[in-house]
Amino acid sequence: MELVLAGLVGFLVAGGAYLMMSGQLIRFLFGLVLLSNAANLAIFAAGRLTYATPPFVLSGQAAPAAGVANALPQALILTAIVIGFGLLAFALALAFRAWQALGTTEMDAMRACEPVNLTVGKKDEIGLDGPQAYARKEREAAE
Amino acid sequence: MKLLIQIYGIVNLAIYFLYELFVSSLRVAWDVLTPDMKARPTFIVMPLDAKTDVELMLTANIISLTPGTLSIDLNADRTELLIHSMFGADNPDGEIAAMKQGIERRVLRATRGVNL
Amino acid sequence: MNSTILKTATRVLLPIFLIASVLILLRGHNQPGGGFIGGLMAVIGVALYAIASSVDEARKRLIVDPLVLAGIGLACSVLGGLWGAANGGAFLEGVWPFYEYVPGEGAKGWPIGSVLLFDAGVYLTVLGAVCAILFALEEAVYTDKEGRS
Amino acid sequence: MSLADWIAAILLVGGGFFAFIASLGVVRMQDVYIRMHASTKAGTLGVGMIAAAVAMTASGEGVVKEIAIILFLLFTAPIGAHLIARAAFQSRVPVFTAGEAESAQESFLCENQAEAAPPSPAE
Amino acid sequence: MPRPLTLLPAVLSALAANWFAGFIPQIAAGQALTWSRPWIPGAGIEFAFLLDGLSLLFALMVTGIGAIIFLYSAVYFKGHPKLTMLLILLSLFAISMLGLVLADDAITLFVFWEGTTITSFLLVGFDHEKEKARDNALQALIVTGLGGLALLAGLILLGAEMGTFRLSEMNAQGELIKASALYLPILILVFLGAFTKSAQFPFHFWLPGAMAAPTPVSAYLHSATMVKAGIYLLARLTPALGGTEVWFWTLTIVGAVTMVWTSILALKQTDLKLMLAYTTVMALGALTMFLGGGTRYAAMSVAVFLVVHALYKAALFLTVGLIDKGTGSREVNQLGGLARAMPVTMVIAMLAALSMAGFPPFIGFIGKELIYEASLGVVTEPLFVATAALLANANMVAAAGLVAVAPFFGKQCQTPKPPADPTPWLWIGPGLLAVLGLTFGVMPSLIDSSIVTPVVQSIIPGEEPVELKIWHGVNLPLMLSLLTFGLGFALFYGRGQIRSSLQSDNFTGGLDANGTYFLWLKAFKSFAAWTARTVQGGQMTVYLRTAFVVLGLLIWGAHLASRDVFEAPTEFPDLIPLTISALIAVSAAVVLRTASRLYGLTALGVVGAGVAILFVFYSAIDVAITQLLVEMLVVLILAVALVKLPKMPREVNFRAGDAVIASALGLGVAFVLASVTSKPFDPRITEFFNAASYPEAFGRNVVNVILVDFRALDTLGEVAVVLIAAISAVAALTAGKRALATKRGGNK
């Protein structure tokens, strides 16, 4: 089964990377979720799999039965899942605000922080930030 | 007395409900497994006697879990319930009456402790 | 979401979730559960409530600003850690004033101590932090330019 | 095999059957409302029976948990169905109809202005 | 009368000069004084100083001429708003220069060396409102900075080869380095440092540009002291590095070419100051050339010429300053017949110029005679050296005429200001220098054994120089001197014609070092811009691809580098977990392909749920529960945010390149995982946790005990992450909404 998981992790990694490279904010987030799952599964598999024997000390005993599953990677994954959730939540909030601010979800069209022509050094305020941002600027100028 | 009626109402409602759920599942099974579709689904609107939030919720929920009907929504002033009915196209009024008798009455008895 | 049915349901569900979450927190040391899972359960209860009613209602229910709640949670965890140190041990060392392990019989007494404080801190932090995110996101998304929701 | 085990086995078979039926309904039926009939009723019953089966063989605490599961599903399944149906209704999902459904739908929609937000400018 | 406080640097400098002069007897007696303190003991670097003949001469020049320059500057810039800054910078320079010539530790020397570079930069750009001044300052900085870096490398290597950074110790064991394989690289590096600093060909071009500095600064830095740092360095290291063929040929040829070439360029100039600048380079060339020679006369000519040049050139620069101040112009063509209006200035100019032209009885004559003596004494190519010297000296005569004769005699010209002699505060300094030039010429014994001999002995240890005399009888050098005067006069009288022919455009062709510098600068700038555009073009997809490619390559590199053999397990997995895995994969594939937000969202939900089921099957119950809860929340927040996010544009094209990158990465990771799980596992950590969980940590749920006890610090950090994520997300969602469209606010 470890081999299956290895393949699955590889597939999730590939899929996540492909989605992220699309340069589209929502696909990027989807890719991020896939990669997080892949990382968790990777830790899980690397800690070796044990079928249906959770690491609990049963009542009346002082230690878990022999052959229980490896508890440490579980604890690590738990930590990783929660951290991953925090990161994802922030990334999502950011994506939302970036869309509001920049008027595009195409990362390549987000050029507010990096000028188009580095040699000239003039910041390109309009034109490359997508039609919405342009329209908003126009509106603000009118107000 | 009221309390007794209420307890009786709750038990009655629970048994009725489980029975209906079982029957409705069988009905679904029949419909799913038989290749041709005999049902003539439609939307029907049921006027409500239930008033409080809990009454409304229970009525709607139980209607959803009983055969052939599925609660969709309350109207704005909470006097009507929109229902999707699998077999009510032929006789919507009969269906409504059955629901009011079978379900709403039991719910109100359970919540208000009054025989209606 | 303007549904009487859902609103009514969440009024019942919120206490169920909160009680369940606290049980999960308390049982966590011996059964599946713990601060995270408990905290997340509580969050889901609050989230349901917020969806059915409104974020403002949910904020009122929480009483404390969720971020402050999370801060208090983190402070609890740190205190739980320092308790061990103050007790003459290391940072994050477990202190169980009313609990001891009897070989052959198992643990006896009240399982209350620094570790529980730590885990309760985890619970509160998760609850506060995730609620804060949810509320802020909800308000940002469903607030128009003039600030109305 | 105790009697409890036998009952459990029967419940399991029934539960598996209804769970399967529920999904078959969701796959096979004509429109979203009819599919929802299947998933809500058969699904809830199927899972409920499986839970009951486990309750038959479980320890005391397990029984409590199973009952909790059953009650909870019975409570939430119809509410979930209500929410989905409502959303489907307000977004005018096509209906497999016997005739007057359209008009009922229209009138109800007119009475109860959909809470649906106007399409956001982005879309 | 300038403000008293502005005279403070002059006074201090004079006191310092006096203090150094007090060492003359000791040094003349053959002593060398050292002083050192450990600086960075670990690296063998000391704060070490040495006072011997060579450093004493330089120290005297720095402080003595320094005193005159400080006085002159204080008066020259009286009332100028930047006078304080000028004096501070000049003082810093003087300190750096003094440190440079006194240092006995290579790194200490370098520290001060760079100090002169930086202070020079700031002084050249003194008139920084002018773009030209800024450009020239930058040029000076870049060229000397370049040399400085080469020098640093050279000194480090030298130190490594010699096992010490002490210059005196290096000089004592020169054979060691000359036998080393690194001798040549070290030599090249040191030469680069010296040549750039002393403006030797082909790095001569920055010095005229540096004349953008105020005149007293030019007199001090770019004539009397700083530009001689390169010469000083070569002289200082002669015992260690000198005496080889490479040394001789490089210094001789570079010196000679510089000398001749810049002396011709000097004639081309119409700005008196620029003309002096070129003659300075010429003089530096001569010094370089003779340092290559390595003979007694060569060393003597270096020593004497250092003194000669310091005296007359500083005097002339300051005189030009006086002319500039008095008339408002430095242009040869605009000046003439000033003798009547500026008699004192004229006298000083004449005295200095005569020394420059090498007329007896000025010290310049002795210097020139020594030069010819040394040229003829060169072992290998005396004719070449002598011819070069002759040409250069003749040009020097002509240049002297241009500075001291042309402006004061002949037709009176209209100048921007009515000409007049300046206040004595200004002319006393240059006057003193000019008079000294005459005094030393008449009485060479004043500097002979006291100054010159110790310098020669610093350059060639143990060498006994001959006595300095103004009259050696009729010999070949005297003949050459006469020839020089003749040629010089001819050049002076034909100056107009020569200048116009020199100024024709095609003259510099191919040797336009200044143009080359700007060409390179431009090329460098566009290369930098190209690099910046390429690596930081602002396109996120490029950044992302780069990241994934790098990660993939690294992982595949690990595979290729590893000698592990992979053994596939034989066991076939159970069908239901396999089905769940397939379900996850299919859902992930759906996420890949869909253009629908909700479709992707629900498919992600299935992926998460599927993973949770796998966790359940393989005993990770707490993980499974957490995964389910988190998945639910993820769906919730995505559903909230996606409502307002726009539709995903449908991907029109399959991105084959990206697919290759992604697949390679995925395969790489999969193989790693397959490899690691095929090997036996060392469970000792977990075994400890299992054993201690209940008896020691009172918990039956081992995973939970790990989280809250065994590895509670992880959990603490993780909880902090959650809290911070919340603060950050809330900040992102609520912060400065009004600021969205603006940039960082203006002045507050």
Next chain:
Amino acid sequence: MIETLSEVLLETRQQGPLAVAVMFAFVMVTAALVMTTYRLLKGPTLPDRVVALDLISILLVAILTLFALSSQVETYLDAALVLALVAFLGTVALARFILRTGRSYAQFNPSERED
């Protein structure tokens, strides 16, 4: 037969008829899961997908419960219970998503792909 099933499908710790019943239920529920996933991916409308997702979460509760029985590890019931409690949230969130996007299927053509 039980051994084979247990070997091929999923190892169970039950014996006899109960084991058979467990296996049967497992197969049925897994099959249901796969079929429902088909509906989830097929759509065609958003509400269709949400219905599918709702059913999937219920089926997952079933799987967890079954697994607790099959493996005789009662703690798995906790997972089932938690999922039963929270699965509802997903449905609520998605139903609301449908409402909020304001998508109208009035002129919907099932062959058209949605977003």
Next chain:
Amino acid sequence: MSSGMLLVWPIALPMVTAVLTLVLRRSPTGNSVSLVGAVALLAAGVALLRHVLEFGPISAQMGSWAAPFGITLFADILSAAMVVIAGIVAVAVVIYSRQDVTEDERGVGFHALSHSLLVGVCGAFLTGDVFNLYVWFEVMLIASFGLLVIGGRRDQMDAAVKYVGLNLIATLAFLTGVGILYGAAGTLNMADLHLTLADRQNETAVLAAAAMLLFAFGAKAAMFPVFAWLPASYHTPAFATSALFAALLTKVGVYALLRVFTIVFDGSGGFLQPILLIGAVLTMVVGVLGAAAQNDVRRILSFHIISQIGYMVLGLALFTPLAIIGAIFYLFHHIIVKANLFFVAGVIRWKAGSEELDKIGGLLKASPLLAVLFLIPALSLAGVPPLSGFWAKFIIVQASLEARDWWVALAALAVGLITLFSMTKIWLAAFWKEHPDAEPAGMPVAPRSMIWPIATLAVMTVIIGIGAGPLYATAEEAAVTLLDPLAYVEVVLGSEAVAEARAAEQKDLQIAEVAQ
């Protein structure tokens, strides 16, 4: 309380401060609490450093669970000194932020986020456990996310998308790498990993884990070619934030490289060593070329961070004792100088109204003091003696020359010159050139809360430069644990474990000899 708490305070104190400033984020008291917290952190760092200097490296086991089971915190001179420097930067940033950070930015938690960042930074410096290191990296990362977006302007949003996007990839690589490493070695404790990995089992997994960690740390350190997040973002937030980032974030990456690639992977990442070397040189060169092409003060400075990171990584890549000393010295010096330059950039912005070179000028006339305060860190950055940067560059160049890596030395020197060039670019434009439309006399006076931190750091730069001897000695001592991993292991796992390891080593040698 034991001496182990010395290791805990640098993590716990900023955590507590973060909580307090979070609660007080809308109250003016928050500022003072923040300052007190920063000073407390500095004090904790100093106490730790003094202890380490006196008694040598120390370690503490969290929860008293013995290594390698519980989490180890470890401090040698390197980590303790890094904590002290982080404390210095913290105090400076908090003071500087008083005027630089707006009311709005404070209201959403500037101070809480800054101290959270410090939690992560100090945690990363002190931990002796790779997974724990991952956690602290995350703490630092997510706090930096918040600080980056806190102003809410559109260029910040763009910057944050790039910063977050690229850093998340690195972070996932880190996590996966740690997982693989655990799968291969069965342990997470760095000292234990050193012993476990010595027997070269599971080579693929170990190398791949090393590769993933190199990628993660390299990206965090902004190495070529995965540095794009840095120049895209560092010029957008508040100046105090820029300074905090510039001082600490990339340096944590470098620190992690230094630590993990000496202790865990034993100084020889195998095939990674040449990659590290080439990467370091390209980082230096490309970074400085990028800087030379910029026309915006903070963008110039940002590219310089990259370039300077190259020097530090070069120290590790050369892996000679001298080179490691150089890397450490560079690390110390660069934090102070880089923070200061970003502070100065803020004052330039304050007075001249812009950061773009062609829109500013006249500052030498307006404030000669500022000119001096700029020149000190700027020249130090360019490696002009006797400032701190000179010694840093000197040691690295010396190390590469002694290693006979001529082209590396050439690159290091050339980069120094180009650095000087781009620093003069700022000098020429901001200080020498006249302002296009403002009179020097009319420029606003910079508040003292901005000047004091700059002046203090400048004085430190000069002191470190002129008095480089003690710092050099410190770096030399700090290199000891990096160069001799068993010294590290001994502190964490005790001398018995080390004796066993040495015996095993001997045995291997004997076997090898017999085989021959």
